Amino acid sequence: MLKILSIFSFLSFYCFLQLTAQSNAGHMPDSCFSVPERYRNDDGGYRSPLVFYNGKKVKNARDWGKRRTEILARWHSMMGQWPPLMKDQELRIVDSTTRENLMQYRVRFYWTPNEETEGYLLVPPGQEKKPAVITVFYEPETAIGMGGPNRDYACQLAKRGFVTLSIGTTATTQSQTYSIYYPDIDHATVQPLSMLAYAAANAWYVLSKIPMVDSLRIGITGHSYGGKWAMFASCLFDKFACSAWSDPGIVFDNTRPNINYWEPWYLGYHPRPWRKRGLITKENPSKGVYPALVAGGYDLHELHALMAPRPFLVSGGAEDPPDRWKVLNHSIQVNKLLGYQHRVAMTNRPLHEPDKESNEIIYRFFEHFLKL
Numbered sequence: 001m002l003k004i005l006s007i008f009s010f011l012s013f014y015c016f017l018q019l020t021a022q023s024n025a026g027h028m029p030d031s032c033f034s035v036p037e038r039y040r041n042d043d044g045g046y047r048s049p050l051v052f053y054n055g056k057k058v059k060n061a062r063d064w065g066k067r068r069t070e071i072l073a074r075w076h077s078m079m080g081q082w083p084p085l086m087k088d089q090e091l092r093i094v095d096s097t098t099r100e101n102l103m104q105y106r107v108r109f110y111w112t113p114n115e116e117t118e119g120y121l122l123v124p125p126g127q128e129k130k131p132a133v134i135t136v137f138y139e140p141e142t143a144i145g146m147g148g149p150n151r152d153y154a155c156q157l158a159k160r161g162f163v164t165l166s167i168g169t170t171a172t173t174q175s176q177t178y179s180i181y182y183p184d185i186d187h188a189t190v191q192p193l194s195m196l197a198y199a200a201a202n203a204w205y206v207l208s209k210i211p212m213v214d215s216l217r218i219g220i221t222g223h224s225y226g227g228k229w230a231m232f233a234s235c236l237f238d239k240f241a242c243s244a245w246s247d248p249g250i251v252f253d254n255t256r257p258n259i260n261y262w263e264p265w266y267l268g269y270h271p272r273p274w275r276k277r278g279l280i281t282k283e284n285p286s287k288g289v290y291p292a293l294v295a296g297g298y299d300l301h302e303l304h305a306l307m308a309p310r311p312f313l314v315s316g317g318a319e320d321p322p323d324r325w326k327v328l329n330h331s332i333q334v335n336k337l338l339g340y341q342h343r344v345a346m347t348n349r350p351l352h353e354p355d356k357e358s359n360e361i362i363y364r365f366f367e368h369f370l371k372l
Contacts, residue, residue: 027364027368028342028345028364028365028368028369030342032313032345032346032347032361032365033341033342033343033344033345035325035328035329035332036322036325039322039323039325039326039329040329041329042325042326042329043326043329043330044326044327044329046251046299046301046326046327046330047297047299047302048330048333049067049071049301049302049305049330049331049333049334050064050067050330050333050334050337052066052067052070053070053074058337060337061337061338061339064308064334064337064338068305068306071302071303071305071306072236072306074298075236075298075302075303076194076236078289078292078293078298079190079191079193079194079267079289080188080189080190080191080194081189081190082190082194082195082198082201083112083113083182083198084113085198085201085202085205086110086111086113086202086205087205088205089109089110089202089205089206090109090206090209091105091107091108091109091121091206091207091209091210092107092108092109093105093106093107093121094106094107094108094118099122100159101124101125102122102123102124102125102155102158102159103122103123104120104121104122104123104144105120105121105122105123106118106119106120107119107120107121107165109202109203109206110202111167111180111198111199111200111202111203112180112182112195112198112199112202113182114182114183115180115182117167117199118140118170119140119165119166119167119168119203120140120141120143120144120154120165120166121163121164121165121166121207121210122144122154122155122158122163122164122165122166123158123163123212124158124159124161124162124163126161126212127212128212129212129213129214130161130162130163130212130213130214130217131161131162131163131213131214131217131218131219131366131370131371132162132163132164132165132207132210132213132214132217132218132219133153133154133157133162133163133164133165133218133219133220133221133366133370134164134165134166134167134200134203134204134207134218134219134220134221134233135153135154135157135164135165135166135167135220135221135222135226136167136168136196136200136220136221136222136226136229136230136233137151137166137168137222137223137225137226137229138168138169138170138173138178138225138226139168139169139170139173140166140167140168140170141166141168142166142168143155143164143166143168144166150353150354150355150356150358150359151223151354153166153221153222153223153359153362154166156359156363157363157366160363160367161371162366162370163207163210163212163213165203165206165207167199167200167203168226169196172265177265178192178225178263178265179192179193179195179196179265179266180192180195180196180198180199181195181269182195182198185272186271186272187271188269191266191267191269191288191289192264192265192266192267192269193228193229193232193261193265193266193267194232194236194267196228196229196232196233197229197232197233197235197236197237198236200220200229200230200233200237201233201236201237201239204218204220204237204239204240208239215239216241217241217370217371218239218240218241218370219234219240219241219242219243219244219366219369219370220233220234220240220243221243221244221245221246221362221366222245222246222248223246223247223315223354224246224247224248224258224352225248226246226248227245227246227247227248227249227315228245228248228249228261228266230243230244230245230248231243231245231248231250231300231303231304232303234307234310234312235303235304235306235307236303236306238306238310240310241310241369241370242310242311242312242313242365242366242369242370243307243310243311243312243313244312244313244315244362244365244366245312245313245314245315246315246317246354246358246362247315247316247317247318247319247320247352247354248319248320249261249319249320250300250301250304250314250320250324250327250328251299251300251301251324251327252293252294252299252300253319254279254280254294255279256319257278257279258318258319258352259319261290262280262286262288262290262291263277264287264288266290267288267289267290267293268286268287268288268289268290268291269287269288269289270287270288275287299327300327301327301328301330301331304327304328304330304331304344305330305331305334307331307343308331308334308335308338308340308343309335309338309339309340309343310343311342311343311344311345311365311369312331312343312344312345313345313346313347313361313362313365314328314345314346314347315346315347315349315354315358315359315361315362316346316347316348316349317348317349317350317351317352317353317354317358318350318351318352319352320346320348321348322346322348324346325346328344328346331343331344332344345365347361
């Protein structure tokens with residue numbers, strides 16, 4: 001066990017040292033994009049995104065455009081179709097305060113057609129157009145520095161010159177239902193994790209209307225629950241320029257209780273009463289669309305492929321160890337087909353919790369792809 005932990009620590013710390021050694025802020029070293037030798041050319045047995053569902057192979061960029069449309073349509077058909085995106089609303093400012101050299105605004109907007117949410121907008125000084133990042137978590141206070149350690153993504157990115165919008169599912173976290181249910185919790189027509197992605201897409205639209213925000217340079221990030229949310233949002237909504245996912249569990253894994261896509265608030269929605277929380281067993285089976293996805297050979301690497309050629313970073317911890325490169329090899333191949341490299345990155349740490357080193361790499365990732 002100690003040997004495994006030391007390997008994780010070395011991988012993360014080595015990448016961190018390379019980052020801090022660079023003279024230019026935001027430089028991403030090659031090591032973050034480099035597949036370890038033992039995982040190169042290993043597809044993990046996952047079905048290739050470069051093969052149509054009818055078995056035909058993707059041969060060029062034009063084929064990939066069709067295949068990408070096929071993947072997106074198939075997943076939406078299984079998870080439920082989104083309501084129309086809400087493109088014309090603007091953020092409403094509730095109050096404001098000054099924090100160091102940042103302006104902090106408490107804001108409201110509709111993230112579904114029938115549900116308003118409240119979050120925080122952090123704005124650094126200066127009138128020039130700025131890159132921006134949406135942060136997602138159980139509630140919006142953590143990312144602005146009012147929660148646990150090393151989870152203050154919105155605050156730290158704002159200090160680095162990003163406009164940040166922190167949002168979260170406060171009410172449903174308090175009620176332990178954890179997600180967004182449309183049109184309501186007893187009659188949901190869209191799997192909740194997909195609705196979280198829809199809500200983040202609407203957040204993109206309100207953020208893009210802020211005059212100092214460059215709409216072409218908006219990313220999204222989150223940890224754990226927020227990592228799942230950020231992953232689905234950026235994969236299903238292509239206006240996010242890039243994305244960083246902190247230890248969400250980037251593939252289905254029925255043996256890990258924290259990679260729990262089968263729960264009713266993710267991809268296992270079913271009318272209440274809900275299944276007992278926990279691992280899938282014969283006595284406590286999964287429901288909703290999740291078992292159909294698994295039985296059909298679908299996995300999250302198909303969604304990752306939708307990012308190409310947009311960059312993404314997996315900030316891996318206990319749920320996303322180094323062997324997840326087997327999964328990421330599929331996205332690397334898609335980018336290679338399109339003529340891109342250094343679009344898929346991963347770092348690793350031994351524990352699920354983010355740390356200073358892993359977060360530094362996340363911040364440098366956004367600086368590299370949204371600033372330089």
